[in-house]
Amino acid sequence: MIGDLLNATVLIGIASSGIQLATPYLYASIGEMFGQRSGVLNLGVEGMMLMGAFTAFYTVHNTGSLVLGVLAALMIGALMGLAMAVISVTLQAEQGISGIGIYLFGLGMSDLLFQKSFSQIVTVRGFPTIRIPLLSEIPVIGEVFFEHNLLVYVAFALVPLAWFVLNKTTLGLKIRAVGQNPQAADTMGISVARVRYFTVTLGGMLASMAGASLSIALLNVFQQNMTAGQGFIAVALVYFGSWRPGGVLIGALLFSTVNALQLWVRTKGIDIPAEYASMAPYLLTILALVFASKRVDQPAALSKPFERGD
Amino acid sequence: MSKKHLPLFVVVMLVVALAVPVAQAQDGEPFRVAVVMPSTVNDLAFSQSMYDALAAIQEERGEENFEFVYSENMFIVDDAATALRDYASEGYDLVIAHGSQYGASLAELAPDFPDTAFAWGTDINTYTDEGITNIFAYEARSEEGGFVQGVMGAMLSESGVIGIVGPIEAGDAKLYVDGYKAGVLYTNPDAEVIVNYIQSFSDLALAAAAAEAMLESDADVLTGTAQMVPGAIGQAQEVGALWFGTQSSQTSLAPEIVVANQVYDWTVVLEPIFENMANGVMGGEAYALTLENGGLVIDFNPDLELPEEVMAAAEEAIDAIVSGELVLVVDETGAGITVEEGEPMAEATEEAE
Amino acid sequence: MDLSSFRNPRLYRLIDPLLPLFATLAALLVGAVMLLLMNANPITAYRALYEGAFGSKNAVADTLIKATPLLLVGIGICISFRGGVINVGGEGQMIVGGLAATALALELPETTSPALALLLCLAASFAAGAIWGGIAGALKAYFKVNEILSTIMLNQIAIYWMIYLLNNTLIDPLKAQQASRIPETARLPRQFDLPRIGEWLDTLYKWLGLVGPDDKLWATTLLHLGIVLAVILAIAVYIFLWRTTIGYRIRAVGKNPRASRYAGIRVKRYVVLSLLLSGGLAGLAGGIQVMGVRHRMSAEGGGIAFTGNAGFNGIVAALFGQLHPIGTIPASVLFGALLVGGNKLQRDVQVPSALITVLIGLVIIFVVSSELWRRRRARRRVIVTEAGPPDRPPESQAMEAGR
Incomplete structure (x- = not known):
């Protein structure tokens, strides 16, 4: 039975499917990671994803332009992020609960706008699959890694980019300083508020892109609550990745590949209860953390609002 | 009455309704129906099918009635x-x-409102054995349409591999899936049917991945049920695999691959309920949407030309179920549906050539 | 600087608790604009909202029934947040609590006396929730697995487990024979019903002379014992957190784990304990939903159909109540009222339900943002009186301590 899984088609299928499923998590988790690194916990990722998914879908449907779709998603994401920043940075609201508010707002608003703009479910022509010349010719590896849509490649390119920004630039230094010790950063002349506004807005844009990667690339359709809790998983993956782009990448790939694997297990007719198979990615994510040896403490100022002393 | 005052009028009406709890439909007053549904009225599935039926009845009878x-x-x-x-x-x-999950609550409150008629579905229990007289029950025999579509799917599949994406293995979805599977195996006992219940009603990405796995396992005909199927349809569309829809028409999503949809027409159960109520019967009857009474309709995609023998086989299957020549027997252990040759009714059609 | 707050602290002490109310009104004002855009009359709409929540005895009863799980989850959240852990696992804990109560009720002999039956089932639901929360606690304390991650994952695991059990082990034998095989249990035997308290209330009202001897006021409503239990437990949690050594240590660990460690408190143990108790209360909420409202468990509609999202909404209620168990009581009622009234608004005005979701999101955002003013004033009071206000979220206190 298990032998059924050990052939090239299946393994390629699992790996390639895992990469596709990981894409929205990568966008959303890396965005969330920037926010958390600067000390802001945003539980509203799911709502931002839905708004991004709708906006991108709506724009592409009406203009036919994928570029405009992406731009619109980035813009609405920036707006949602900005709103979260106003609430959590300027108004110093409790971050977890503001996130729940943002989530509900996005969940309802994307559905409402969808109902007002479309009378039935329709599809759009989204990002096509791009076979990278030469590379996609490589057996196995080509099929797994080099036959995806553009937004998948961009998501994976984000990982080294995020690492570079975080560790090799002044901006990254500022972000880490603000998240670790805002008081000290403040005395050094870094504007805590400005840095956090930047990271939370960036997080909103990336969360929104996560939604767009579903609605105008992977699925090419919008439906109410289509993200089905992925935004919350994305938050969890930031903890999994210990606030590092590489760790987030491993987490997203692990979760998604196990998810793809359990779908394949059932496709091949291996008889385990579907409910238990569906548990696997969630269970393994926890177990992987238990057995991983290295662990890092969270940013010291995470979820703590900052106010300068008088 | 101008539209502006409508909200106020509604409020006044409600206040009056509250003051006079026993508001029987009298001459000149409209017949008033309220429906509670689990998802949204535009879900392209279970809830929308009921909304559409009520809207159609309203269209026919006029808003004033x-x-x-x-x-x-x-x-x-x-x-x-x-x-x-x-x-x-x-x-x-x-x-x-x-919604079948509402039954227990309904049975508890119905006795408190003897002048109101209730209907619920999908189930067959009218709670008459608990002494309740004002509950109608209705169900959809979606395994029937599933069977017919399965017959077509088996004939259209070249690889002999057919995939079905479901939410959780229960209720309407289970009936359809079991029926479809039975239809495929009835037509082609050697066919391989891959069923995957993904345990989610809303995760489109997971539905897409499940469909992809089926397609890569050589499936060339897919079907599925519940709100997350647009994810699977997209994958089928990409490689040109065929799709069968259910609950409402999904043709608009992918006109080039949708073969047919099993569409629910709830007016078929609503009309007799209204009729009963007009005669003072407030409950105790159970109804079903079937191929025979026209509550289940196989809605073919006009833009997709099908081989003649497939159309003939579909019609033959419909006739056989309607006439009772074929009986879909539900396995009591929940394992699925088996097909038995039944006693054809008197007016049954002749065995097709 | 605005000095009026020092001159008249009493006035503000009066206004501060009402701040969430003002913020709610502000959010509803924004909602009114949206209603107008949807061609709905906001006045009609909000009247429906009020009537749905408080307009009749049934409405009041519905609001209180809705508030019950919010309150139970909410006071659990008070414990965990005070203990420095964020429990977003209320959904999963409610589900395992409900499953435990259901499974036990189906197993116990029919002859079990009602009092014992209820007690055992409530205890089972608490224990199950406590285990589910305790797992997250142990993972955090001994394996450094962040509790936000583990509770989010455990929520989903609980949902799949519920579907499995209801589809196999616990399914009503009658349903198992039907083709549709709805994954739900049979109705639980009547002795597992939480008593309805309407008649007791009416007796009380009669004794007070509020109603006539033959009047039925609350007796016809569905109000059950759960709300009474929840309020008693809220008071108990308050006493526990502020009047017992264990409670003091939980708060100490939450405020400053390092200092607590130096003071000889076994920090890990208290982290586990906070999540254990928090989970237990959520589990109890699940058990009470089964025994007071549903009288069965069903997987139809997924986890949320059972929990009603109370695992998350309870967090909102607790924070509206300033993470104080007593403050969480009115906060739960108000939030419950909003949820119940929102549904009535959708029914009466026939706007899409999505609008209600947006509205509730706005209320949360406005209320949580309004906290700033209260906190600022509280901080000024600190400067003036040099004594910390008694009940503030641990984050802000910890932050000040660090300064």
Whole structure:
């Protein structure tokens, strides 16, 4: 039975499917990671994803332009992020609960706008699959890694980019300083508020892109609550990745590949209860953390609002 | 009356309705129906099919004779129970609980409102054995349409591999999936049917991945049920695999691959309920959407030309089920549906050539 | 600087608790604009909202029934947040609590006396929730697995487990024979019903002379014992957190784990304990939903159909109540009222339910943002009186301590 899984088609299928499923998590988790690194916990990722998914879908449907779709998603994401920043940075609201508010707002608003703009479910022509010349010719590896849509490649390119920004630039230094010790950063002349506004807005844009990667690339359709809790998983993956782009990448790939694997297990007719198979990615994510040896403490100022002393 | 005053009028009406709990439909007053449903009225599936039926009846009878209101997204059962009780106390003539999860709550409140008729589905229990007289029950025999579509799917598949994406293995989805599977195996016993219940009603990405796995396992005909299927349809579309829809028409999503849809027409159960109520019967009857009574319709995609023998086989299967020549027997252990040759009724059609 | 707050602290002490109310009104004002855009009359709409929540005895009962799980989850959240852990696992804990109560009720002999039956089932639901929360606690304390991650994952695991059990082990034998095989249990035997308290209330009202001897006021409503239990437990949690050594240590660990460690408190143990108790209360909420409202468990509609999202909404209620168990009581009622009234608004005005979701999101955002003013004033009071206000979220206190 298990032998059924050990052939090239299946393994390629699992790996390639895992990469596709990981894409929205990568966008959303890396965005969330920037926010958390600067000390802001945003539980509203799911709502931002839905708004991004709708906006991108709506724009592409009406203009036919994928570029405009992406731009619109980035813009609405920036707006949602900005709103979260106003609430959590300027108004110093409790971050977890503001996130729940943002989530509900996005969940309802994307559905409402969808109902007002479309009378039935329709599809759009989204990002096509791009076979990278030469590379996609490589057996196995080509099929797994080099036959995806553009937004998948961009998501994976984000990982080294995020690492570079975080560790090799002044901006990254500022972000880490603000998240670790805002008081000290403040005395050094870094504007805590400005840095956090930047990271939370960036997080909103990336969360929104996560939604767009579903609605105008992977699925090419919008439906109410289509993200089905992925935004919350994305938050969890930031903890999994210990606030590092590489760790987030491993987490997203692990979760998604196990998810793809359990779908394949059932496709091949291996008889385990579907409910238990569906548990696997969630269970393994926890177990992987238990057995991983290295662990890092969270940013010291995470979820703590900052106010300068008088 | 101008539209501007309508909200005020509605409020006044409601207040009056509250003051006079026993508001029987009298001459000149519209027949008032309230429906509580688990998802939204535009879900392209279970909830929308009921909304569309009520809208069609309203269209036919006129707004002055037939009013209906809805309470949507009532997936939380206690909220649905509150809504049902509220509607009953506001004097609606018929209150519909459109979800099998609402039955228990309904049975508890129905005796408190003897002048209101209730209907619920999908189930067959009218609670008459608990002494309740004002509950109608309705169900959809979606395994029938599933069977017919399965017959077609088996004939259209070149690889002999067919994939089905489902949400959780229960209720309407299970009936359809079991019926479809039975139809495939009845036509081609050697066919391989891959069934994957992905345990989610809303995760489109997971549905897409499940479909992809099926397609890469050589499936060339897919079907699926519940709200997350657009994810699977997209994958089928990409490689040109064929798709069968259910609950409502999905042709608009992918006109080039959708072969047919099993569409629900709830007017078929609503009309007899209204008729009963007009005669003073407030419950105790159970109804079903079937191929025979036209409640289940196989809606073919006009843009997709099918081989003649496939069309003939579909019609033959429909006739056989309608006439009782084929009986879909439900396995009591929940294992699925088997097909038995039944006693054809007198007017049954001749065995096709 | 605005000095009026020092001159008249009493006035503000009066206004501060009402701040969430003002913020709610502000959010509803924004909602009114949206209603107008949807061609709905906001006045009609909000009247429906009020009537749905408080307009009749049934409405009041519905609001209180809705508030019950919010309150139970909410006071659990008070414990965990005070203990420095964020429990977003209320959904999963409610589900395992409900499953435990259901499974036990189906197993116990029919002859079990009602009092014992209820007690055992409530205890089972608490224990199950406590285990589910305790797992997250142990993972955090001994394996450094962040509790936000583990509770989010455990929520989903609980949902799949519920579907499995209801589809196999616990399914009503009658349903198992039907083709549709709805994954739900049979109705639980009547002795597992939480008593309805309407008649007791009416007796009380009669004794007070509020109603006539033959009047039925609350007796016809569905109000059950749960709300009474929840309020008693809220008071108990308050006493526990502020009047017992264990409670003091939980708060100490939450405020400053390092200092607590130096003071000889076994920090890990208290982290586990906070999540254990928090989970237990959520589990109890699940058990009470089964025994007071649903009288069965069903997987139809997924986890949320059972929990009603109370696992998350309870967090909102607790924070509206300033993470104080007593403050969480009115906060739960108000939030419950909003949820119940929102549904009535959708019914009466026939706007899409999505609008209600947006509205509730706005209320949360406005209320949580309004906290700033209260906190600022509280901080000024600190400067003036040099004594910390008694009940503030641990984050802000910890932050000040660090300064």
